[in-house]
Amino acid sequence: MAQDTAQGTARGTAQVLQRPGESKAPSSPAERTARRKALLEWIAVHSLGVAAALFFTLPFVFVFLTSLMSDSQALSRDLIPHTWEWANYRKVFDTPGFLTWWRNTLIYAGLGTVLTVVSSVPVAYALAKFRFRGRNLALMLVISMMMLPPQVVVIPMYLFWAKQLDLSGTLWPMIIPLAFGDAFSIFLLRQFLMTIPNEYVDAAKVDGCGDLRTLLKIVLPMAKPGIAAVALFQFFAAWNDYFGPQIYASENPGAWTLSYALESFKGAHHTDWNLTMAATVLVMAPVILVFFFAQKAFVEGVTLTGVKG
Amino acid sequence: MSAPTLRAKRRPSGLAAKQRKQALRTLAFLSPWLIGFTVFFAYPMISTVYFSFMHYDGFRPPTWSGTKNWTYVFEHYPFFWPALRNTLWLVVIMVTLRVLFGLGIGMLITKIKTGTGVFRTLFYLPYLAPPVAATMAFAFLLNPGTGPVNSILEKIGIPAPGWFNDPDWSKPALTLMFLWGVGDLMVIFMAALLDVPKEQYEAAELDGASAWQRFRFVTLPNISPIIMFAVVTGVIAAMQCYTQPLVAGKVASGVIQGAGTMFEPGYPEHSTLTLPQLVYNLGFQRFDYGSACVVALVLFALSMAFTALLMRRRGGLIQAGD
Numbered sequence: 001m002a003q004d005t006a007q008g009t010a011r012g013t014a015q016v017l018q019r020p021g022e023s024k025a026p027s028s029p030a031e032r033t034a035r036r037k038a039l040l041e042w043i044a045v046h047s048l049g050v051a052a053a054l055f056f057t058l059p060f061v062f063v064f065l066t067s068l069m070s071d072s073q074a075l076s077r078d079l080i081p082h083t084w085e086w087a088n089y090r091k092v093f094d095t096p097g098f099l100t101w102w103r104n105t106l107i108y109a110g111l112g113t114v115l116t117v118v119s120s121v122p123v124a125y126a127l128a129k130f131r132f133r134g135r136n137l138a139l140m141l142v143i144s145m146m147m148l149p150p151q152v153v154v155i156p157m158y159l160f161w162a163k164q165l166d167l168s169g170t171l172w173p174m175i176i177p178l179a180f181g182d183a184f185s186i187f188l189l190r191q192f193l194m195t196i197p198n199e200y201v202d203a204a205k206v207d208g209c210g211d212l213r214t215l216l217k218i219v220l221p222m223a224k225p226g227i228a229a230v231a232l233f234q235f236f237a238a239w240n241d242y243f244g245p246q247i248y249a250s251e252n253p254g255a256w257t258l259s260y261a262l263e264s265f266k267g268a269h270h271t272d273w274n275l276t277m278a279a280t281v282l283v284m285a286p287v288i289l290v291f292f293f294a295q296k297a298f299v300e301g302v303t304l305t306g307v308k309g
Numbered sequence: 310m311s312a313p314t315l316r317a318k319r320r321p322s323g324l325a326a327k328q329r330k331q332a333l334r335t336l337a338f339l340s341p342w343l344i345g346f347t348v349f350f351a352y353p354m355i356s357t358v359y360f361s362f363m364h365y366d367g368f369r370p371p372t373w374s375g376t377k378n379w380t381y382v383f384e385h386y387p388f389f390w391p392a393l394r395n396t397l398w399l400v401v402i403m404v405t406l407r408v409l410f411g412l413g414i415g416m417l418i419t420k421i422k423t424g425t426g427v428f429r430t431l432f433y434l435p436y437l438a439p440p441v442a443a444t445m446a447f448a449f450l451l452n453p454g455t456g457p458v459n460s461i462l463e464k465i466g467i468p469a470p471g472w473f474n475d476p477d478w479s480k481p482a483l484t485l486m487f488l489w490g491v492g493d494l495m496v497i498f499m500a501a502l503l504d505v506p507k508e509q510y511e512a513a514e515l516d517g518a519s520a521w522q523r524f525r526f527v528t529l530p531n532i533s534p535i536i537m538f539a540v541v542t543g544v545i546a547a548m549q550c551y552t553q554p555l556v557a558g559k560v561a562s563g564v565i566q567g568a569g570t571m572f573e574p575g576y577p578e579h580s581t582l583t584l585p586q587l588v589y590n591l592g593f594q595r596f597d598y599g600s601a602c603v604v605a606l607v608l609f610a611l612s613m614a615f616t617a618l619l620m621r622r623r624g625g626l627i628q629a630g631d
Contacts (some may be wrong), residue, residue: 045420052414053431059489060434062457063446077460119341126338132331138339140620145350147616149549151585152609153353155360155598160353163367180345211334240439242552247593259441266445266560273449280449283442291437 067278074274088278105257109238115178116234124189145183169252174244185230192226361602378599391579404543411494436492440552448560473561476580501535554581
């Protein structure tokens, strides 16, 4: 895939800088103006591209640079640190509770992702490959749930978890529901499973495979890229979740997650933007690293188990 | 399809038994979601409707209060109309800008021929930044005292706004942050633009169409379903906007977070209040669960109205099965 783009890019540039079929000086004035126009367009487009790239990347750069400033410099209007204070990151890790928040986030994201995948795959498979009355209604209900803001049902849910089960101040009210299918994941997996030709499923049936065996042995290996995508999205969703911890964990700092605890740095360190930004970098970095790491897995998954229709 | 002779050999109820078995297997596969739907959606929805007619503070048992919660929310609760106005502002202005900007960036990336992969990744990364982290980053970047953005603006000689500390500028500041995270739209527009048939562009060029005419009569008609999709999902997301305005307001107002911290949502001057925040404010700060459920139902009605647009047979989310 990377090769493709590289080749395409090389070709594109070559085309822009040099029309195919002519290697030496241009022959006619018309061709020369066309080439000049193409070159000007290339320059305009790439200047815009660089401007856009600055807009998208500078915030990251400023945040990172500030995270390395000394306390006194963080209060100034400087953009570049005089001394590189890598110790700021150590200070963040030494903040009471930081490692607990890290652990909580990993439990919520990790366990939540596993439960989501295990519970959503069979549902998505039924919605994609079984025929039954009410299938479209079920799909519409899944989409409705997917579009529902969590605040709509939070009052009864909170009363249920906190008053009836006495589980507020823990991560469980956020994790347990994921064991019963997550609407967005079901929808996404269903879309992916729809692309797997029915012939595979039918052939497995003819060979005497039961539904469960067909799913586990035939469909799952083909659905790996889809499952990877769902797992990634669910991991990010848990990592980014603010409302869940705010409702269920706020009373107990021992149950906070990183996303929820992040703003407490601003409070604990008043105007020390440097430590707040160091903590911000630490919350952003894993997500971006996972993305780069998983991008490879995606491409690999697609090439290895590409469903050939 | 079994021949009658074969069926005669089996039990007479063979076909019915097979159907029953199929229904059971479907139920078994759907069971996680059926439980989830009942416990985490249907029951709380009914319960929310029930509580919207009850007075309940979480301590004394709930008592029937008729439409009192409803009249309170619409007539006396000071935050409802400001929040609805802000939500409308975000829906109209922020969504419009985000779709236009996303389309622009999508077109730009299809035109870039050198280093496409690098540009695409750089444009996409901000979309992945966790909402709280992105909000903290922008609260710092745009803070009026020492923020880099205002430092640079003042060096150039442009009057620097107060961003998250100025009621007139807090929503534009939020919008700027959402424009920064436009990567998702860039990706879907890029895919749509690359799908436009090349022949149509060639035909337009032969007819001597200008660049604007090519965009207007070839590009737009081809990508209009995707624009529609982007607008509708954008509207839904804008209505449900919660974390970013809440955190931005809290950080800008300087409250220290912790158990039992009282903060007035919507700082400055209710300019960052959104509907979902009202559910939190009424339920978990004022312990008025009944009125919180009224706002929840308003939010539900709005969300579902726009979701219905996505479920149309044509140009909707559902591709026809089979």
